[in-house]
Amino acid sequence: MKKLMLVSAYLAFLSFALFAAQPSWAEQSKRLGPWEVHYNAFNSTLLRPEMARQYNLERGETIATINIAVLAAELPGKPAQQVSIEGYAMNPLSMQQPLEFSEVIEGEAVYYLAQTSFSNLETLRFFITLKKGDKVQELRFSEELWRN
Template identity: 75%
Template structure:
C-alpha cells in the first residue's frame, strides 16, 4: 500500500504540471555520481489522505518539495539512500531550514519537506545531498502562488 503512495505523489506532480502557471513538472540534474530528481508544488495539490499518510500539511501558503536521488551511471538507476539537508531563501534573503523526511517504499526512496511562502513569491532552494563523505549541492528557484 505504501508503494501506491509514491505513485500517487508522482501523479499529483504530473497533474500539477498540467495546470497553467501553477507549478512546475519534475526536473532533474546530474550532480556528480547522482541524477537528482526534484519538484516543488503548492501543498494544496496533495490529496488530504496523502498529506495525512506522510504527515504533511495542506495550506495555501505551504510548498511541498520532493527529492529523489538515483545513481547516474548505473543501468536501471537504483534509488539511493542519502542525507538531504537544505534551506529555502525568500527575496529578502531570509532563510527557512528544510526538514526532510525520508520515505522508503519498496525500491523507491525519496525525501519530502515543506516550507512557507507568500503569494507570488519566488523561493531559491539550496539543497545538499551527501553520501559516503561526498556532497553535491542542488540549487533551483521557483515562484509560488496561493491556491
C-alpha cells in the same frame, strides 16, 4: 525493469500532487556528480488530503512541499539512493528557512519530503546539500509559488 519501477513509484507520488496540465509544477532533474537528482516544489493544496495524512504533511495555501529523489546515474537501472539531505529555502529578502526532510521508502523507491511557507507569488530559492559517504553535492533551484 527496476528503473521503470523506480520511476513509476516516484511518478505515483507526483501524480497525486500535481495536475498534468500545469507544466510549471512538473518534475525537474539535474545530474550532480554520480547522481541524477529529481526535484520539485509545489503548493501543498495540490496534495489530496488522504495523501497529506499518509506522509504527515500539512496542506495550506501558503505552504510549499519539496520533493527530492536521488538515483545512481551511472549504474544500470539507476537505482534509488539513500542520502543524507539538508538545506534551506531563501525568499527574495534573503531570509532563510531551514528545511527538515523526511525520508520515504516505498518498495525500491526512496524520496525526501520537506515543507516551507511562502507569500503569494513569491519566488523561493532552494539550497540543498546531498551527502553519501565522501560524496557531497549541492542542488540549487528556484520556484515561483502562489496561493491556490
